[in-house]
Amino acid sequence: MLKEFQRTGSDLFLTGLNSSHSGNLSVRFGDRILVTRRGSMLGHLEQRDLIETGLHKNDSKIILASTEIGVHRAIYKGTSALAIVHAHPVHATALSLQDNEIIPIDSEGAYLLHKIPVLSAEHTIGSRELEERLPYLLREYKVVMVRGHGSFAVGQVLEEAYQYTSSLENVCRIVWLTRVLKGDVEKNSEKYKNW
């Protein structure tokens, strides 16, 4: 399991989807969660950075777990996800400050993600509000942006959640670039507004 965390964490950092100490990863197995340590560097994960704690119940390890442990737990309880990637993709975060939803205009993004909801909350880090609202959205969408904060993506394995995160950032870069170019954009993607 460490290798899977290391590979995903390293890729997230090297591709700029997270800064040195941002983001967190987890997987669920039964009623237990393996989550990255609070303040760990995803690009350089070691065994000590993987913290095992309960899905429903706290234990002493909770004080080492990621600040987003509450959100991870809520997502597992509210969805069928078995893995979660939380990242801080730059273009997606910037776009989330402008748009109320992100509509992919490229083929892969539209095919894979359809639409990415943008969730606003007063508190966005370790937030009870996100614990309540994110699982509902992640039942329907693979990845959700929290305005001005970052993305939460779910999958059956870490790689899948990482794929959605990576794709999200690509979607946002393309949207960004086309806006900069100020040209007409193919409108097929409009249908995804009602997705």
Place this chain on the structure above:
Amino acid sequence: MAYCGWYGKTLRVNLKSRAVFEEQIGQDILTGWLGGRGLGACIVDAEVPARCDALGPENKLVFASGPLTGMNIPGVSRFSASAKSPLTGTLIDSNAGGTWGLMLKRSGYDALIVEGESSEPVYLKIDDGHAEICPAGDLWGKDTKQSSVMIQKSLGRGSSVASIGPAGENLVKYASIIIDGSHALGRGGLGAVMGAKKLKAVAVRGSKKVKAADPEKLEFYVYEAVKWLKANPITSQGLPEFGTAVLVNLFNEMGVFPARNFQSSQFPGARGISGEAISETLTPMRRGCYRCPVKCKRLVKSKDGITRGPEYESVWALGPQCGIGSLDVIVAANNLCNLMGIDTISTGVTIGCAMELEEKGLFQTGLRFGDEEGLLRVIAQIAYREGTGSLMAEGSRYLAEKCGAPSLAMQVKGLELPAYDPRGLQGMGLSFATSNRGGCHMRAYMAGPEALGVPKMVDRFSTGGKAGLVITQQNINAALDSLIVCRFINLAVTEEYFARIFSAATGFECQSQDLHHIGERIWNLERLYNLRAGLDSSFDTLPPRLLKEPVLHGPSRGVVVDLDPMMSEYYRFRGWSANGLPSSSKLKELSLEDALC
């Protein structure tokens, strides 16, 4: 400009002459030393001869609140007491939560200075600024809970009582002061200083409002700080759910949870005395300090009724340190220590030392590791100085020396070590060795970076760079102990926030770097006092066991504390000589030229 947050007034009480009077404190003193530990150090340094008998009339006891105390800020309702320690001979301070500090502040004083000795038992009553020395003949001999209840009945609703128990009266060198039967000024024997003065208790009640300089800004900073407290799993989940004993399982698994007088660094029965076990078996009720959302304190149901739940350090000292794994016994022993008014850490470590001495045939008191009945029996004997308890009442250093085996005392500068085996936490080892008040974990809470990842996780077995880290933590914690900020709150809310909060509260502009500077000044003043008291660099060391005996089992197997390289780096980094003397240039930089050795 007059700053908010301070009154600029102290109350001075002379127990011999019975004189009670107010004094002004200059603003430069208040902004330079802040309050709490810093203000206490400043006053003790100026007024208490460093070579005096700590249990004699020359010693003074300084109670001080902080500039933030009484404001709507989490984690700052604390207060501290300072004096020369009868246990260590150093300048000592200890701080506690509850509402006593709040009441002192609402009485209109930044500090209370108690001097002289009374010929008869007395207690001091401060009711909304009016102080009175009252007879305490009927309180003498009572435990801390009984005396608190009796005084509170007389003073009325809203009062808070800091009281000593039989241990303080009998001058046990590590007697504590217990606040309202619950919170403790635990370390260093401040209870014995009160006992020597025949001062049974200090009761306070006050109603003055404390104003902030910029309430709007303060409200915003507090809102931001509380956001972090709610987001951080330590303060939002771990401490609220399991109390400080949340650390038991974690540190035991890391192999830094000492047992049987530090003969091992893991305890097989740790799970049964952990925070999880306390939550599951003792159905604790959460309690907290004024305005604190964390509520890490516990009331638990035990055979003695509803009692205060043991903290992490107490669980360890009265449990694994003595080879005991029964939660019921630990709760009972903790309760007894609080009623008698003795520090749980020093009590447990001294008893564990006695157990090892007995094991080695060097002391005969019938105590063996794991002796549950013996533990409870000997706590009472210590408090009343009965039989061999009288020897143990002097502390582990004295006991081990008397038995011809000084190396078996797990202490630094006479203060018993807390629940961390520094062989698995090298920086903690350096912080123990260099601590101004002796073997203390709170001066530079190195469990933060070495075990909890606060502010960042560092290699706990490495010595490289630890000196700088320890110094930074010692300095900033000295300032935060003066504000006075709870260490647990500081795990989630950094000093940058508290610098802003302090500025908004008082109107005195301060950045986090200023707090570091103030903290360094406090640290050096304490050092100078200790040097004058005769504690030179030879006292900056650890028990030989930790330096020479490698851990036998577990994750810290084969390791000892590699102290020497860290120590020389530490002195250089501090701007001190190789003998640990602050240089004249450092003293000039800190405006401490007058506080000469």
